[in-house]
Amino acid sequence: MSIDLTNVKLCIFDVDSTLTSTKSGATFRKSAQDWQWMPGRLEKLHALKAAGIGMAIATNQGGVAFGYFEVTDILRELQAMARIAGIPKGGLYICYTHPKASIEQFRAVDNRRKPGPGMLLEAMRDFEAEAEETLYVGDLPEDEEAAKNAGVAFMHASKFFEEDGSVALQSPPTRNSA
Numbered sequence: 001m002s003i004d005l006t007n008v009k010l011c012i013f014d015v016d017s018t019l020t021s022t023k024s025g026a027t028f029r030k031s032a033q034d035w036q037w038m039p040g041r042l043e044k045l046h047a048l049k050a051a052g053i054g055m056a057i058a059t060n061q062g063g064v065a066f067g068y069f070e071v072t073d074i075l076r077e078l079q080a081m082a083r084i085a086g087i088p089k090g091g092l093y094i095c096y097t098h099p100k101a102s103i104e105q106f107r108a109v110d111n112r113r114k115p116g117p118g119m120l121l122e123a124m125r126d127f128e129a130e131a132e133e134t135l136y137v138g139d140l141p142e143d144e145e146a147a148k149n150a151g152v153a154f155m156h157a158s159k160f161f162e163e164d165g166s167v168a169l170q171s172p173p174t175r176n177s178a
């Protein structure tokens with residue numbers, strides 16, 4: 001059985017424990033550079049790109065709000081990751097805020113922060129994808145909740161990347177303006 005992406009125009013991905021794990025083996029990254037690709041991720045992302053499916057990243061990086069790493073450092077790593085994966089520059093949605101942040105400038109209740117739908121809605125707007133054409137792939141309940149709040153389908157990363165090697169890859173439906 002394969003995962004049917006026939007009607008999916010935009011695939012949005014969580015990052016930590018969805019696309020990447022830590023090099024250190026810690027649950028949370030110890031530094032901005034503490035990441036490595038999880039098995040099979042890069043291959044599938046390249047296949048999605050080749051099939052013409054839009055790809056974006058939506059990630060909470062609240063570590064910034066507690067001073068574990070700097071915005072410039074994590075941004076550089078995520079940009080490098082996106083470049084390698086073939087995700088466009090504009091397809092990177094990052095939330096640095098946290099309601100209990102120790103650093104005041106990042107302390108906020110933010111609709112962008114998952115489980116809020118903000119980042120997913122931004123991606124859908126930028127990629128001109130309707131809710132029914134969008135899939136969010138993540139690993140946590142907050143990811144599933146964010147998808148629900150944005151009205152889009154959710155798939156767990158383990159299912160999307162690991163349960164079955166094959167993905168039904170077809171170009172998204174073309175829109176005839178006639």
Ligand SMILES: [Mg+2]
Nearest residue numbers: 014016017139
């Ligand atoms: Mg995650």
